[in-house]
Amino acid sequence: MSKDGAVLSALVEALSNGTVKVVDLTETLRPDYPVIALPPQFGQASPFIKEEISRYDEERGPAWYWNNITLSEHTGTHFDAPIHWVTGKDLPNNATDTIDPSHFVAPVCVIDCSKEAAADQDFILTRDFLENWEKEYGEIPAGSWVFMRTDWRKIVSPDNWTNVDADGNAHHPGPDKEAVEFLIERDVMGFGTECVGTDHAGSFGWDVPLPCHTLIHGAGKYGLQCMTNLDQLPPKGAVVIAPPLKIEEGSGSPLRVLALVPA
Ligand code: 23J
Ligand code: MN
Numbered sequence: 001m002s003k004d005g006a007v008l009s010a011l012v013e014a015l016s017n018g019t020v021k022v023v024d025l026t027e028t029l030r031p032d033y034p035v036i037a038l039p040p041q042f043g044q045a046s047p048f049i050k051e052e053i054s055r056y057d058e059e060r061g062p063a064w065y066w067n068n069i070t071l072s073e074h075t076g077t078h079f080d081a082p083i084h085w086v087t088g089k090d091l092p093n094n095a096t097d098t099i100d101p102s103h104f105v106a107p108v109c110v111i112d113c114s115k116e117a118a119a120d121q122d123f124i125l126t127r128d129f130l131e132n133w134e135k136e137y138g139e140i141p142a143g144s145w146v147f148m149r150t151d152w153r154k155i156v157s158p159d160n161w162t163n164v165d166a167d168g169n170a171h172h173p174g175p176d177k178e179a180v181e182f183l184i185e186r187d188v189m190g191f192g193t194e195c196v197g198t199d200h201a202g203s204f205g206w207d208v209p210l211p212c213h214t215l216i217h218g219a220g221k222y223g224l225q226c227m228t229n230l231d232q233l234p235p236k237g238a239v240v241i242a243p244p245l246k247i248e249e250g251s252g253s254p255l256r257v258l259a260l261v262p263a
Contacts, residue, residue, distance in 0.1 A: 025257040045072035079244040080223030084251040087218030096250030104243035117150035123173035142187040149230040152194040174200025177211040190222030
């Protein structure tokens with residue numbers, strides 16, 4: 001990195017002349033936004049609730065508008081920290097307030113699974129699939145995010161994109177255990193998805209249940225879920241900016257996820 005900040009000047013120039021674009025990978029926080037539903041015996045995440053404090057009204061506040069909000073750490077587009085899972089509970093710097101902030105800016109490899117997810121809503125991302133991606137684009141660099149692109153909002157109804165069927169079972173794609181182990185071998189920053197959870201909807205019943213949560217967080221790595229617009233990212237070459245709120249001992253946090261993309 002040059003001492004005169006040439007890299008940053010070049011970035012500012014590229015942003016202003018449009019050779020680097022900012023793509024928003026975030027969903028709008030709104031009351032009807034679906035949250036993950038766990039089996040009914042467990043505690044549940046709060047949906048997003050917005051209560052008006054005042055809106056330019058005489059009594060509550062004549063010149064200002066603001067809201068109180070209620071939500072869980074895992075509502076809307078959000079970040080999972082290693083402390084979220086029992087396997088990551090004793091790791092150093094494992095919570096939203098202690099993670100090294102340099103991890104919040106990182107390159108991303110985008111694995112296009114959109115055709116496969118359209119053909120099979122229970123598509124499983126395998127090690128083989130990742131190795132084929134590497135044959136085309138080169139090895140996944142250490143420290144990169146890996147995002148599973150599914151174009152999920154186009155595949156399922158946007159009103160029911162958690163995709164719960166008539167029997168109450170959710171369906172969405174996710175990685176199997178070997179795929180997650182491969183990502184850890186590659187020493188990725190974390191795994192991100194457009195679906196409601198980083199893990200396959202059916203993975204509660206697998207040999208290692210919820211392998212992405214279990215293994216990724218056990219390895220000190222992060223998750224991102226409920227993203228959108230992954231179809232606007234190249235397979236390689238974009239940079240993700242994803243800083244969670246600095247919640248004390250936070251297990252995760254809703255956030256704005258941005259990508260810097262070469263035009
Ligand atoms: C708690 C328990 C199980 C799961 C989750 C949360 C999530 O998917 C999440 O948002 O991290 S699977
Ligand atoms: Mn989460």
